[in-house]
Amino acid sequence: MSWSKMKQNLESFLCPALIGRVEYRSTSYRYLPDKAGLCYLAVDKKNVLNMNDAASSIRWYKTELEIKNDSSIQIPISPAEMEAVRIETKGLVPEDRLAVIARGRKISEHAKELMSAQSALSKSNFVVVANHFLSSPIEESMESSDILLNILALVDRRVGKKRIVNLSEKIKLKHPSVQYFYELRLHTF
Structure with a gap:
């Protein structure tokens, strides 16, 4: 699936309160085949989660x-x-x-x-995970240990307020980026 079609599909699943706030972005290097490009999530026009950059605004652990x-x-x-x-x-x-x-x-x-x-995050991994997200039930994405699946599920319109509120204890054990998107979604109600 092409990036533009995948982006369109992912954005169609965004909850109404986050439409326009959460964006999926990607860059590629056409003439540099050894460069994989970047893929990142932006919230309010600010790059929040870079798929292959350890210096993103979400805390990355080194040890x-x-x-x-x-x-x-x-x-x-x-x-x-x-x-x-x-x-x-x-x-x-x-x-x-x-x-x-x-x-x-x-x-x-x-x-x-x-x-x-967090070591598995890359643009190619994002494409694989996004395809998996689009073709699997939302419950599977919510229960997964994968950071990207959790984030995609948290901003999904199929996840309601009651389910989000009931996740508060489980979210404490998740990566800080998942916690960030949980708080973002929690404040949309």
Whole structure:
């Protein structure tokens, strides 16, 4: 599918409040075959998410330690996760320390997911993900761990207010760019 047709299809799924605010943009280098070009999302004429530029206005993480030390990331720990640590340590660890160990493990796992997700962003990946989004159910895009699928689903008109509000806990575990688009959509109601 050509870029113009894909852009038209994606924009037809935008929620009414974001039409004209969220734009899908792409540049290509016709005479430079080794250059892939750029693909980015713009909000209010400002480039917010560049698909292959680490210096975008959304925070990109460079190391796992950055993610672990970021206080804005809130990772909820379930009793089942604490119980798993208790069983693994054979009950020799104090109760308050169990939560610290479980949280550390979950943050480490979350950091690895974020790093792999943001390293995959490129123009060619955007085209593949957009095609997948256009041909799959919205629920699949909402539940996906892919950053772009989450963003495309959040700005979609098929996702209503109730579903957006119910996502508040899940969004805390997502990449900052997904959180940005969640807040953008939340403030359109």
